[in-house]
Structure formats: C-alpha cells, structure tokens
Amino acid sequence: MKIGTSTQVYALIGDPVEHSLSPLIHNLAFQSLKLNCVYLTFHVRIHELDKAIKGIKALGVSGFNVTVPHKVAILSFMDEIRPSASVIGAINTVVNDDGKLVGYNTDGQGALAALLNEGANPKGKRVVLLGAGGAARAIAFTLTPIVDKLIILNRTGSKASILAKQLEKRFRKEVEGKILSSKKLSDELDDTDILINSTSVGMYPNVDESLVDRKMIRSDMTVFDIVYNPLETKLIKEAKASGAKTVGGAKMLVYQGALSFEIWTGKKPPIEKMLKVVIEKLKEA
Ligand SMILES: NC(=O)c1ccc[n+]([C@@H]2O[C@H](COP(=O)([O-])OP(=O)(O)OC[C@H]3O[C@@H](n4cnc5c(N)ncnc54)[C@H](OP(=O)(O)O)[C@@H]3O)[C@@H](O)[C@H]2O)c1
Structure with missing residues (x-):
C-alpha cells in the first residue's frame, strides 16, 4: 500500500497517546486487507478538543478512536450517538460520514x-x-x-x-x-x-x-x-x-479494535494476526 492522495486517514485522539497499541493493530489490518488507509495518533489536550474536532472534519479524517480524557466530552460533538455509546455515556469510536460525526462504543x-x-x-x-x-x-x-x-x-x-x-x-x-x-x-x-x-x-x-x-x-x-x-x-x-x-485484557483490546475497524470499513480484520503483534509488543515491554 502506497500512501498517496487517495489514502484514507484514521486516528486516535487522546492525552496521552504515545503508548497506544491501536496504530499497530489497525495499520496491520489495513495492510493485510490491502486497504489504502493509515492510522495515526493525535495528542489532543483537553482544552483543544473542539479545535481537534473542527480539524478532523476540515481535513476529512474518515474515522477515529477516542481515549482518555475525551471519551465523555466527545459526546457533545456528535451528530448522532449509537445506543452502544449513549447508554454508557461514553464514546470510543467515531465515523466521519462526510462531516456528520457518528459515535459508538465497542468496549x-x-x-x-x-x-x-x-x-x-x-x-x-x-x-x-x-x-x-x-x-x-x-x-x-x-x-x-x-x-x-x-x-x-x-x-x-x-x-x-x-x-x-x-x-x-x-x-x-x-x-x-x-x-x-x-x-x-x-x-x-x-x-x-x-x-x-x-x-x-x-x-x-x-x-x-x-x-x-x-x-x-x-x-x-x-x-x-x-x-x-x-x-x-x-x-x-x-x-x-x-x-x-x-x-487476558489483550484479547479485549484486539476485539474492541476489531469492532471499530468493522464499523469504519465494513470488513473483518485479521484478529489472530492483530493479537499476535499485541502480545509480542507487550512481551517486549
Ligand atoms: N483491554 C481493554 O481493551 C481495555 C479497555 C478499556 C480499559 N482497559 C483498562 O481497564 C482499566 C480501567 O479503565 P477505565 O477506563 O474504566 O478507568 P476509570 O474510568 O478511571 O475507572 C477506574 C476504576 O478502577 C477503580 N480503581 C482504581 N484504583 C483502585 C484501587 N486502588 N482499588 C480499587 N479500585 C480502584 C476505580 O474505582 P473508584 O470508582 O473507586 O475510583 C474505578 O472503578 C485500565 O487499566 C484500562 O487500561 C482495558
């Protein structure tokens, strides 16, 4: 997969994001399925969430994960909140449907x-x-x-x-x-x-x-x-x-990520491969 003008961008927003394993599993899944997509992390501080959301819309980021401390604050930026997130009152996955933001929770x-x-x-x-x-x-x-x-x-x-x-x-x-x-x-x-x-x-x-x-x-x-x-x-x-x-928690981490991936792409990611890289990474740590 070559990054180019038609590459779709997905991301994680949070503070901190440095140790996240999400780029590892999502980029592996994009590559395995030969999807022209890339997953990045954006370090977004709490007072800059509104600017980050405007940026995501303006730049056409296709979808994103949300982690601490934004999982609740992000609710007010959504155009639609799916029951999986509204009952809990927290969002971890967002689809950007041409500027319309739809929130889910896959945990x-x-x-x-x-x-x-x-x-x-x-x-x-x-x-x-x-x-x-x-x-x-x-x-x-x-x-x-x-x-x-x-x-x-x-x-x-x-x-x-x-x-x-x-x-x-x-x-x-x-x-x-x-x-x-x-x-x-x-x-x-x-x-x-x-x-x-x-x-x-x-x-x-x-x-x-x-x-x-x-x-x-x-x-x-x-x-x-x-x-x-x-x-x-x-x-x-x-x-x-x-x-x-x-x-173990690694399994939940991979499955909740896999569900985000399915919501974004409509495709099933390679769960076993994703689990393997997560386990390898955590063993290194
Ligand atoms: N595997 C995965 O995919 C996955 C997904 C999400 C989260 N996690 C992990 O799950 C954990 C919780 O995450 P969260 O987002 O739910 O955090 P959170 O909203 O901050 O909740 C933390 C929970 O832990 C309790 N707690 C913290 N320190 C404690 C202590 N010393 N003794 C007893 N209870 C204590 C808190 O009790 P109080 O209410 O009394 O403060 C609260 O119930 C984290 O380690 C996170 O990394 C894993």
Whole structure:
C-alpha cells in the first residue's frame, strides 16, 4: 500500500497517546486487507478538543478512536450517538460520514467477544464485576441482559449502586451494586462463574497488586482481567495457578479494535494476526 492522495486517514485522539497499541493493530489490518488507509495518533489536550474536532472534519479524517480524557466530552460533538455509546455515556469510536460525526462504543462488545473466544459464554451465568468506571460501565451494559445475575463491586460504593440502578431501570432485571470489601468479594466468589476485573488495579507500574486473594479463586471459574499491561497481571497469574480459565485484557483490546475497524470499513480484520503483534509488543515491554 502506497500512501498517496487517495489514502484514507484514521486516528486516535487522546492525552496521552504515545503508548497506544491501536496504530499497530489497525495499520496491520489495513495492510493485510490491502486497504489504502493509515492510522495515526493525535495528542489532543483537553482544552483543544473542539479545535481537534473542527480539524478532523476540515481535513476529512474518515474515522477515529477516542481515549482518555475525551471519551465523555466527545459526546457533545456528535451528530448522532449509537445506543452502544449513549447508554454508557461514553464514546470510543467515531465515523466521519462526510462531516456528520457518528459515535459508538465497542468496549462492551469487545469484552464479550473476548469471553466468547475463550469459551466462557456469560449467558445465564453469575458474574462479579470489579469496578464502576468507564470500561466497567460498557461491560455492565453489555452483560446485564445476558447473564443470570450481575454483582458490581467498586471501591467507591456509590458509583456501583448508581450503575446498578441504571442497569435495573434499563433492563428491568435485578443488579447488585455494592462497595468492594474483601469479605463481600470472598462471599460472592463462593458461587460465581465469572469474575471480571475492570479496575486499573494490577496495571503497570503497580504489577504486584490484585484485589482478589488467591484463596478466593476456584478452579471451575473464569477470571477475566481487562488490564492488558502487563500481559499477565498478578490476578491472571494466580487464577492460572489455581486452575481457573483465564481471559487476558489483550484479547479485549484486539476485539474492541476489531469492532471499530468493522464499523469504519465494513470488513473483518485479521484478529489472530492483530493479537499476535499485541502480545509480542507487550512481551517486549
Ligand atoms: N483491554 C481493554 O481493551 C481495555 C479497555 C478499556 C480499559 N482497559 C483498562 O481497564 C482499566 C480501567 O479503565 P477505565 O477506563 O474504566 O478507568 P476509570 O474510568 O478511571 O475507572 C477506574 C476504576 O478502577 C477503580 N480503581 C482504581 N484504583 C483502585 C484501587 N486502588 N482499588 C480499587 N479500585 C480502584 C476505580 O474505582 P473508584 O470508582 O473507586 O475510583 C474505578 O472503578 C485500565 O487499566 C484500562 O487500561 C482495558
């Protein structure tokens, strides 16, 4: 693929963007499918978001991903917000349809695809979700209609209970949202099928941290940690040692990116190749 006058530009906007793996996976996918497209990163500071959006429209950037700190602020710049993003109140993928900006969120579906890919279908299962931040919200809105019971535990208890109430209202289904404590977590994990860590605990550089005591992990449960740096968090290492099925954050990263790619191009990207380069890169790190 030669960059030329007809090359379509896709991008990531955020602050910071330097360590993002998105250019790696999207450029690999564009090249594999021989699409005349390129994916770049733009470092956009919070007070410059409006200028960046004007620039994106003026320059005809075809689509873009949005990361911290713009995932919520970007909502007000959209001409249309798809339900995947409006229910969560955050956008990670935008299509620029001739100046009309359409916002999506692929985090929840990306997490579900990662679970399904590992043979851990959450349908009808009891799921404990740690966290009530942006990623947790996306996962909770995707999983609530599918699972038997969702229990959200968060350091700030009020955020968990507010999220649970929003989910109950939308899906007319009981969802528990409580403050996270070691006792509560231990009690809940007794009969839980799937545990998902969607907090940032265990993320580089705090790689020796985990919210879950190893003794709480049973061999017949699935442990999914959405943190992808390091490739194997302390939680994932301990879950593996306990004989549990594990799902790492790198899978979710690739699947949510793959869904953005499909939204932009209408084509399925090479997921296995994308996962391979992400794993290689994270191993190097
Ligand atoms: N694999 C992927 O594709 C993917 C996608 C998105 C995000 N992520 C990762 O997921 C993590 C969360 O991202 P986010 O966007 O949801 O962040 P966020 O909105 O800032 O939420 C952070 C969450 O972590 C909790 N938390 C932070 N420090 C904690 C601590 N010391 N003890 C207990 N809870 C703590 C917060 O609890 P409080 O509410 O009490 O502050 C909150 O629930 C990050 O590591 C991010 O890199 C991965």
